[in-house]
Amino acid sequence: MRILTALAAVSLTALAAPAFAQQAKPAPILTTPEAKDVGTHARPEIARVTHVSLDLTADFAAKTMSGKAVLDILAAKSAKEIVLDVDDLAIASITDARGRKLAFAIGPRDAELGSALTVQLDGARRVTIAYASKPGASALQWLAPALTAGKTRPYLFSQGQPINNRSWIPTQDGPGIRQTWDAKITVPADLVAVMSGERRDGAAGVPAANGKHSYRFFMDKPVPPYLIALAVGDLAFKATGPRSGVWTEPSQLDGAAYEVGDVEKMIHAAEALYGPYRWGRYDMLVLPPSFPFGGMENPTLTFLTPTIVTGDRSNTDVVAHELAHSWSGNLVTNATWSDSWLNEGFTTYFENRIMEAVYGPERAAMYADLDWDGLNKDIAEAGGQSAPTTRLHGDPGATAGQLDYFKGSTFLRTIERAVGRTRFDAYLRSYFDRHAFQPQTSAGFLADIRANLIKGDSVLEDQLQLDRWTYQPGLPENAVHVQSPTLARIDAQLAAVKAGGPVSAVDTKGWATQQWLRFLGGLPRQQAPARLKELDESLGLSRSTNAYVRSAWAELAIANRYDPALPSIRAFVTSVGRGLLIHPIYEGLIQQGDWGKPIAKRFFTEARPTYHPVTAAQIAKIVGE
Template sequence: MRILFAAALMATAAPLAAQSSASPAPILTTPEALDVWTHAEPTVARVTHVGLDLNVDFASETLTGSAKLDILAQPDAKQIVLDVDDLDISAVTDGSGKALQWNVGADDPELGSALTVQLDGAKQIIITYRTQPGATALQWLPPEMTAGKKKPYLFSQGQPINNRSWIPTQDSPGIRQTWDATLTVPGDLVAVMSAEKLSGDKGEKLKDGRRRFRFRMDKPVPPYLIAFAVGDLKFKPLGPRSGVWTEPSMLDAAAHEFTDVEKMIDAASDLYGPYRWGRYDMLVLPPSFPYGGMENPMLTFLTPTIITGDRSNTDVVAHELAHSWSGNLVTNATWSDSWLNEGFTTYFENRIMESVYGKERAAMYADLDWDGMKRDLARYGGKTRTGAATRLHGDPGATGGQLDYFKGSNFLRMLEVTVGREKWDAYLRSYFDRHAFQPQTTAGFLADLRANLLQGDPALELKLQLDRWAYAAGLPDNAVHITSTTLAAVDTKLKAFNAGGPASAVQTDGWSTQEWLRFLNGIPRKQTPQRLAELDKALGLSDSTNAYVRSAWLELAIANRYEPALPSLQEFATRVGRGLLIRPLYTGLMQQGDWGADIARKLFAEARPTYHPTVASGIEQIIAGK
């Protein structure tokens, strides 16, 4: 039924696009582009622009105001369907203020509800509404959860479909929209957004003491990229196109860590075409931010866990910058094809790191990614299983760990090695140009490859195994493993330690995060308490200020029920909210029977208020055994 329905939508797509005088971003209507994570019917009526005017109220933990939506509809369209999640809607009118009929459908626990508005000829609708305190995209932080400990903080995280909890729009990556916003906030706080600033860094002071900030994004973006933060924020420029926002106490450390960002922008532009977004600023959030980074246009959101003083984790910055091409410029049409964002970006990130820091630094990241890919393949299926989690194109959300990142990037690396870097780079640059500001599917990418790279070469087609990479489980035999001499040296020390050598002989001085991870992840999971105590004392693992190192050590300690590490676990898990670093700890605890399950439940009860709603929900499922 879905294929037949999608085919029917295809027939209506062309007339819809032809009506637009503003030339909105196209939508894809092929069967594989049908998004099952939205209630919208974009080929009947779609949102092309969102205008937000919202008041930020920390006391009630709500946003109140309106969303003005520009609509492009078929001549006979009677209604438009939007995505909402627990919004308190008080009125819907057309652009002139005339009331329109509307209703909110049944709530789906994952997708929220459909807001259906009878258009009555309207080309613009205005929705007056209020968010709920538990909105899944928003995290309201009390002062004690910030670096300064004096002022509250708020940030949004929209990917993949959380923005419908604060914006009534068509929340699908394939329905790109321009937008503008006005945020009114307490007078002692600053608002920032993933867009051009129209009101300066300090906004406009109002008579009641509050401040008003205005923003504009004139390029069509997928709606999950609409993002904002409000807090005690300061800015420091890093170059003509870049700078960093953060709380004052972290500003100098962040600026030091990210000093090479201008070199990264130059490297990325030299590789795959001009940077098309104007500025590239960064926002370092409190530790509860759930991801390493989020590629919000013009303002990448970053976790403070990457600030380690040695710039060894600036691959995260390179990754989010690369998203300015793969993800923000060319976007997966549905979340079934998330590898088109993350796999492309992980490959591109590595090329940026090679250009800025050299081949060995890039090889170190690629070698670790290979390790991660092999672990995920073993856990989620491997060559003998057919689960969708081991495919690049699969069910929404079924990513098999980080396979969309690691297997996806290795797919592109295989293409580079097979056809040659010069030919591959020329193709990929032209690909970004051809599909700029448009959605894409796996089928669309493979068709583009065949038309513009393979050009009817059957021998090359056979050699590349394109469909096997995209649609089959496991790892094709033409995968490329890049190895690092730096990590090989770590392997030598690891081998000696695993053979019974003393921990004091490891000599970790000057190690990067990647060297630490290679060593700690390579230690067999079964260890004696005496051996773990020796390791901890020699290397200072329980007290490590590097969040990656601490997380890897705690995974090992949990696997052995090593109770002397529990105070370190308690401190870490109640301070850091990055999912990549804390989810494995809860998973490990739940694998340790009643001992671990009891610790996990008590720890989560204490830490839950410090986690973003999406991370808390994921950990809840881990503890529930789902």
């Protein structure tokens, strides 16, 4: 597949209108060949879901969500059926708007995609599915009280990206099939429910039967289904500004609120760059340690890992990143996961611009410089410049490491350098406006930038090498590398240590996470035991409260089979579930063969109950279970 000159969206003008009144016009879908989504069973060009209405009860004893989903359907006149995505749902019945039972069939379960649920429409344009999720639903993690900060009440949270929401919501679970939604969630009365939509009830919800409370939410803007998110727990709220605030467990609230206290500045900076924030509120939820990612950009309620709470706001780039997704990802979404760089690369570039606006050019330069290190590491570990997984557009989930983030943002920074920041900012702002609430492909982006920025300039076209960046492996020679003077000073101290100088001479006072990562990542992988002991004792690595430092130290210790670090590593992997920080630890242990494999399996056996199902499945593959 190569560049197409235009994108074709289904007009559906001859099809029935959706029932959801707040959505006057359904979001378009893309029908060009590169927009074919292999991650869904759905055939949205024939019949598609436009709105999902949930009425569910959380049962913490059974670890299930049960109730009903009402789906509004837009279908061609000739459509006899609609195909949905489900993964191990217990379907009790499916009926139309008049209560008539509709025939349905659940296909065989695919390990990655779940099953196709095919419903015979018999003229229906609204269907009600009575169902329940299973205890092992891949999107849901049910935490016992012992795994929370308060230790007294259970906790539930969902993680839908990329295709896990089909394990608790029967819908068409593809990023290009945008849907509005509303929900009523019923939970035990001593718990609070929050979702990625506007609240219809107060913070305490409304009383329901059997000692429960119900909470209602709605999202009147069409979103990809993976952005429907839920959390239930002992939650408290603190405002951080007129349209922002943070939810978390009460004992963690003040620290979390301080850490994200610059968020209003970030929102203003983002709007000044690329246009208005279109989602109403920007609240955040700091989750328990088992949350698998740094953050998740759920609209109106970003989910955040507690590992960013270090007391110095040095990891607020995670907040800036998830906020930037409000434009790149949530507003304009990759139509398939083959083009996830359209979400993550754009967002990483935008994140850096927010950080520059709020904290200054040098802090932004530190992040960009570290991303450059990460990009080259990913390319090397993938097998070098010719490795297929170093392409931006490729098979879903097949890109190397964080290449979608790092190569994608470097691509955009290279365009900015070539055309000038003012011109590029004007283009990006218009791009988000043109494609707001729509899916996008690599081919569509390249067609857009050629039409609206390059405008036939053959010299600029040759200079940018758009097709090579997008479709070819490796890093083109025109890539822009931003270098940080602050990290250059770290490099000088690093050079002294590499030359045999004492670690005690390294001045770490005032180091932010980025400086620690530059130093620890720059140390030679092979170290003598005495040197490792000196590093640990002089720098307090095993005792660090910074999760990024602990992870980087674990990687170095494992590379040298340094047994004295194992108690600290065990404590870390059994208390942190963020994939970015623990994947390299397990991978390093496995690579160490007979020494590391049994350690990895032992640590995983102990830690597995504390991991989100997504993380547990990933680590299980790494350790060979």
